[in-house]
Amino acid sequence: MEEDSGRIIDGYVFVDRENGSIAKEEVQRINYISSKINEDNPEAVLSVYNKMIDSNTFLTPIGLEYLRRLQDYLYKRHDIDDSKIKDIPVMVSYVDIHNQLNNKKDIERDERLSRKKKVKTFRKEYRNSLFLNLIMALMIIVMYLIVIKSDTPNMINYENAITNKYASWEQELTERESKIREKENELDIQ
Numbered sequence: 001m002e003e004d005s006g007r008i009i010d011g012y013v014f015v016d017r018e019n020g021s022i023a024k025e026e027v028q029r030i031n032y033i034s035s036k037i038n039e040d041n042p043e044a045v046l047s048v049y050n051k052m053i054d055s056n057t058f059l060t061p062i063g064l065e066y067l068r069r070l071q072d073y074l075y076k077r078h079d080i081d082d083s084k085i086k087d088i089p090v091m092v093s094y095v096d097i098h099n100q101l102n103n104k105k106d107i108e109r110d111e112r113l114s115r116k117k118k119v120k121t122f123r124k125e126y127r128n129s130l131f132l133n134l135i136m137a138l139m140i141i142v143m144y145l146i147v148i149k150s151d152t153p154n155m156i157n158y159e160n161a162i163t164n165k166y167a168s169w170e171q172e173l174t175e176r177e178s179k180i181r182e183k184e185n186e187l188d189i190q
Contacts, residue, residue, distance in 0.1 A: 010062050019060070026063040042077045045070060046084060053086040064088060 006017035010027060014020040033052075038044055049070045052058065058067055067088045074085045147156050183189075 012061055014060075023060040023062050026058050026060050026066075029057065030063065030066045039073070042074065042080050046074055046080055049074060050084075050086050053088065056089070056091065059091055064090065 007014045007020040009020050009023040012023065014023055033048065037048055049067070052067065058064055071085060071088060074080050075082060147154055150157070152161075
């Protein structure tokens with residue numbers, strides 16, 4: 001609440017402390033004018049009221065509220081011609097404020113939609129990534145199985161392939177040698 005102490009004046013919350021200090025000054029002016037003005041003399045009230053309108057003495061809602069009370073007082077007085085009572089100028093562009101608020105709402109809505117879209121995109125990308133990872137894992141398993149089942153020597157089964165090859169050569173040589181010895185024995189060759 002300490003933070004808002006410079007922003008809250010007479011029940012109004014101002015955007016920042018600077019606007020709050022302007023409103024505070026207007027409250028002081030209102031108190032000073034109210035103490036000096038003679039409400040029993042409507043012509044004097046009209047004169048002060050019109051001078052304040054001409055000099056833009058009040059800008060904040062607090063000051064405009066005070067001018068409105070004086071204006072109502074003057075309209076209720078039948079001895080004052082209504083055409084002499086000036087209208088209260090409002091120096092704030094509410095169109096700009098309205099547009100800023102709408103733009104802020106639009107930006108917030110766009111951000112919410114963008115977040116939803118990002119979540120949907122993330123989910124879609126996650127599913128695609130998961131699918132591709134599964135395909136790659138299957139491909140690696142298939143390649144590993146091909147390598148293991150293959151007859152050609154490779155880095156995984158080269159030792160077994162070479163051992164088997166030498167074993168088959170040895171067996172072949174042993175068979176040939178035994179056939180040669182049989183023939184030699186038949187032919188009686190030493």
